[in-house]
Amino acid sequence: MSDAGRKDFATKAKEELVPDSTKSTQDKVKETVTDTGDRVARGFQTDDSKGGAQETFDKAQRASDNNAHGGASNSIGDKVKNALGMNN
Numbered sequence: 001m002s003d004a005g006r007k008d009f010a011t012k013a014k015e016e017l018v019p020d021s022t023k024s025t026q027d028k029v030k031e032t033v034t035d036t037g038d039r040v041a042r043g044f045q046t047d048d049s050k051g052g053a054q055e056t057f058d059k060a061q062r063a064s065d066n067n068a069h070g071g072a073s074n075s076i077g078d079k080v081k082n083a084l085g086m087n088n
Contacts, residue, residue: 003045003054007038025084032083039065 015031023031042062047055 003051006041028083
C-alpha cells in the first residue's frame with residue numbers, strides 16, 4: 001500500500017509490465033506526468049516519515065533514477081520527449 005497522495009503500487013506495477021510499444025501517446029504522457037508528480041511528492045517527504053513499503057520502494061526508485069535514467073540530469077522536458085519517442 002502506498003502512502004496518501006502517492007501513486008498506488010498496483011498502478012506502478014501495471015505501467016511497468018505493459019510494454020511501451022503497446023501504449024498510446026496519451027498513456028505515455030499521462031504516465032510521465034503522474035510519475036513526475038510522484039517523484040516530487042517523494043522528495044517532499046522524509047524517508048523516516050513514510051511507511052516501510054513506501055520507504056523501501058522510494059529508495060529503490062531513487063537508485064534506479066540516478067543510475068539508469070539520468071536522475072536529475074534529465075529535465076522534465078527530456079523525460080516527456082523520451083516518453084513520446086522524440087529524442088532520436
